[in-house]
Amino acid sequence: MTRIAAVGDIHVGTDSVGQVAQGLAHVDDRADVLLLAGDLTRCGTPEEAALVAGELAAVTIPVVAVLGNHDFHADSASEVVRVLEGGGITVLDGTSTTVSAADGVVGIAGAKGFGGGFAGACATAFGERAMKAFIGETRAEAARLHDALVGVASRADRVVALLHYSPVEETLRGERLEIYPFLGSHLLAEAIDTAGADLILHGHAHRGSERGVTPGGIRVRNVAQQVIGHAYRVFDLREPAQEDRSVA
């Protein structure tokens, strides 16, 4: 089995020192890897990134993250990444990594993603430069995630796609319909369905729902901390053969 702990939207600020660390006190015993689905910080300052690294300092399993929109607010994303990686956190941005678990290698491909909406009610790259840039950002994120997934597949037994924005509508249920275009895009799901993955994790939608599935049948989980109501959620990726043995 491969045990994946995941949480998004921890939004660490100066007033939350100690809170995240306390919630992760036993994660080393419960999982093989900890994934962070963006919005690690509240405003995206290097100082907040240092607080995040401090909160995670006692975690000994690998920690893999993508950034979220909050992590870009101070326009210091490069420095935020540098500080996080200095703290031992692997930050994915259209890239991938692998982690060895008890029964194989799990590949993680990650990207922030972006918005645009969902098929039938989505923005189109037409008209003003700002509109083209908006959808261009989503398309670029989707393309880079696709390539990262394809690249890691041959090096891994199971593959997880890690995002901040949502690839499907189901995990947004509970949010106001009017803001769906700012919460995710079907272009992300299309990219992952084309490349293949065993599980998709995202955050960003604080009032959303936990479970969904892509049109291609890949399971999607919204792990925003406000949705899961706990420090993190654990997903146990089991090979079908193992499940058969446990049933017998």
Next chain:
Amino acid sequence: MSTDAPLPPAYLIGHIQDALAADDRSRELGVDVTLTGPDPRVVLTGTVSTEAQRRAIGEVVAEVAPGYDVVNELAVVSTDEGGGVEELP
């Protein structure tokens, strides 16, 4: 319209949400803001990261919406480790 006239509710909600995003004390996008009457009240719901942030958001809203009672129903996110394990065959 006089600059002293109260903002129509639809505009006031926008101003409150802008202030919650911009103010260093709050920096929060995930607050639902509802205005109710007949006594002017602004009701805040949603989930934020810390108790200090929850209180600060109430302060920011009180400054942006003078004359309104602030009903702060925000919850603070739970960070206990009791989340279950989901098996995904």
